[in-house]
Amino acid sequence: MSQAINAATSSSKRAYRKGNPLSVSERQQALMERRKETHKEIKVYVPTVLKERLQNLCEAEGVSQAEMISRLIADTCVPQN
Template sequence: MSPRDSVTSAPEKKRTRNREQPTPDKERVRAYKARKRETHKALSLFIRSDLKEALIKLCELEGTTQAEVLETLIEAQARNKGLL
């Protein structure tokens, strides 16, 4: 009987997980924007400063984003005009 046989189990080499590198921030942002473009369109505009402040206050009161408030206002106006 060899000395190795007397040990019930031989210690195995510790396994390490095969971890992938985390996705860089730029790639995650690019993927997010690509997904968003499938259902949304970008909007760039200038509005008066006082209206911008009012928009910010509306967002704070409702707990929503500026985009959500603008979408709601546009949707309401479009429904009133019979466009939706």
Template structure:
């Protein structure tokens, strides 16, 4: 019986011994990078300021706005590209 219990992995969290904040953050970040990918781009400072203000007024996060824009582009990308070309 002791051989079996030695082979089993031990539980990482036990009642009375909670994870530290640092460990919780590490685990959350590890899970996040497995399920998501980062998109990085640069815009003008003025545009970023307006974007932050607009998001605050609308009560949405910047991530939500950009995610919806990307979803819209993926589902109906041709019309967005055409409208961008017409404006330029």
């Protein structure tokens, strides 16, 4: 039975498994290129104490810092028409 399952799945391998796999840096670069289509980068400097508070808030909520900043901005901004 397992041979029949293996035969059915072996012919439909995902494209990324064919050929040489991408290196970590190549995968990261591809992700950043895709992300540039829908996101914009922000670089800011904040006081250390605020950075620590942000990290604690993110850990408590179980989200990334980028997600938390996005939430905070979305929650405080009034939609523009």
